[in-house]
Amino acid sequence: MITILWTLLGFALPGFGFHHTIRCPQAKECQLALLSHNDVVLECRSYKADWFFLGMDMEEKHIVFSGIPNIKENPEGGLFIQNPSFFNTGLYQCRGWNGTQVTGYKIDFQDASKLHITHTGLNQKPLKNETLNMGHGEIVFTKWEPWQKCSNCETLGERKRLGFCYVKEPLEEPIPCGLYLGEEEELFPRVRPEMQVEACYELCQRNGIGVDFVIFDSFRIQEQTEYAWLTCPLASIYRPVHWEANNTALTWQKQLSEKYVSTFMDPLSGGQQLRVVQPAIYRCFVEQELIAQFNPANPDNIMEFERRSKGKEWSRKQPGKADSVLRGLKLMLLMLSVLVVGAFLCKVVFRPSQGKKRNQVLLVK
Numbered sequence: 001m002i003t004i005l006w007t008l009l010g011f012a013l014p015g016f017g018f019h020h021t022i023r024c025p026q027a028k029e030c031q032l033a034l035l036s037h038n039d040v041v042l043e044c045r046s047y048k049a050d051w052f053f054l055g056m057d058m059e060e061k062h063i064v065f066s067g068i069p070n071i072k073e074n075p076e077g078g079l080f081i082q083n084p085s086f087f088n089t090g091l092y093q094c095r096g097w098n099g100t101q102v103t104g105y106k107i108d109f110q111d112a113s114k115l116h117i118t119h120t121g122l123n124q125k126p127l128k129n130e131t132l133n134m135g136h137g138e139i140v141f142t143k144w145e146p147w148q149k150c151s152n153c154e155t156l157g158e159r160k161r162l163g164f165c166y167v168k169e170p171l172e173e174p175i176p177c178g179l180y181l182g183e184e185e186e187l188f189p190r191v192r193p194e195m196q197v198e199a200c201y202e203l204c205q206r207n208g209i210g211v212d213f214v215i216f217d218s219f220r221i222q223e224q225t226e227y228a229w230l231t232c233p234l235a236s237i238y239r240p241v242h243w244e245a246n247n248t249a250l251t252w253q254k255q256l257s258e259k260y261v262s263t264f265m266d267p268l269s270g271g272q273q274l275r276v277v278q279p280a281i282y283r284c285f286v287e288q289e290l291i292a293q294f295n296p297a298n299p300d301n302i303m304e305f306e307r308r309s310k311g312k313e314w315s316r317k318q319p320g321k322a323d324s325v326l327r328g329l330k331l332m333l334l335m336l337s338v339l340v341v342g343a344f345l346c347k348v349v350f351r352p353s354q355g356k357k358r359n360q361v362l363l364v365k
């Protein structure tokens with residue numbers, strides 16, 4: 001129940017729910033590379049945090065007053081950056097009540113639309129080191145993050161790792177490409193982030209006990225475009241995501257090999273979004289947990305499948321017919337009000353004959 005509420009709220013209100021959170025130790029300035037198109041939160045542990053941004057144009061802006069449309073301060077003092085792009089590259093400073101810097105983030109948002117994706121199972125090779133020839137012996141190379149967890153457990157899964165573009169001069173520390181080159185990065189085709197995928201097998205750590213998931217009812221394949229986009233809540237390019245159609249795994253290996261596959265995991269979001277052209281029951285898993293199920297609009301031909309696949313761990317009742325998340329949210333609020341009103345009636349109005357009336361309230365539900 002709690003997971004569902006969080007998921008729904010996360011969808012309805014941007015800034016709420018799961019986001020890739022970046023932490024930098026107090027009184028330090030961290031330098032890092034991230035991907036565009038994927039939301040992040042920068043943390044600042046300070047009483048009354050105040051955020052400033054120094055962009056590549058070297059103009060300092062106060063976040064609250066400058067009105068940068070995709071950046072918001074969240075109530076915990078953090079900074080929520082939604083759908084970042086190259087224009088969000090720069091220095092983010094969190095200042096305390098007396099104006100001193102508490103923590104700072106020098107961030108290069110690298111262009112996810114240029115992501116160079118390789119699969120070891122397909123023998124595809126990552127990008128090679130290259131020299132820039134700008135006169136300082138600069139080398140462009142990819143700095144790899146650790147491998148993420150396997151997308152699936154106790155059955156064959158896939159894991160990915162992200163690689164960011166860095167420039168290194170001899171005897172100097174490497175610097176993220178965007179911070180080093182600024183807008184000139186456009187001139188160098190090698191300047192791009194990478195994602196590497198490989199097959200993996202892991203044992204399950206938990207047995208998926210008691211975890212709730214959301215059911216999105218009746219998605220439709222649009223007639224004009226002949227497809228629909230499904231968005232897996234809580235997923236992100238920074239976390240392992242796994243999709244199934246009618247219980248069959250969808251893999252990057254299939255998608256990246258030249259063979260035709262009807263579904264398409266959006267590389268920009270690391271597979272958070274799935275484009276589908278056929279009705280089926282789609283399920284998505286994040287960090288090996290079932291998070292959401294998407295049922296097609298016309299379920300007649302799928303009822304049989306549903307009945308067969310039920311019984312195991314998926315035997316949950318549907319929370320109601322809701323063809324959009326907002327309707328789901330409204331339903332939750334309605335249920336909540338019914339419960340509150342119910343509790344109120346129980347307590348106040350029907351107090352004299354409590355036992356008997358309580359049954360009636362339960363009937364309303």
Ligand SMILES: *[C@@H]1O[C@H](CO)[C@@H](O)[C@H](O)[C@H]1NC(C)=O
Binds near residue numbers: 096098099100
């Ligand atoms: C500002 O406050 C921090 C702790 O909140 C303190 O360490 C620092 O010395 C203060 N700086 C000034 C200039 O008062």
Ligand SMILES: *[C@@H]1O[C@H](CO)[C@@H](O)[C@H](O)[C@H]1NC(C)=O
Binds near residue numbers: 139140141168
């Ligand atoms: C590429 O450059 C980086 C940074 O200088 C270095 O650590 C790495 O070993 C190089 N890789 C190859 C294959 O030369």
Ligand SMILES: *[C@@H]1O[C@H](CO)[C@@H](O)[C@H](O)[C@H]1NC(C)=O
Binds near residue numbers: 278279280281301302
């Ligand atoms: C999923 O199963 C249903 C019912 O068996 C079938 O009609 C549908 O075409 C299947 N979809 C895919 C993509 O396999």
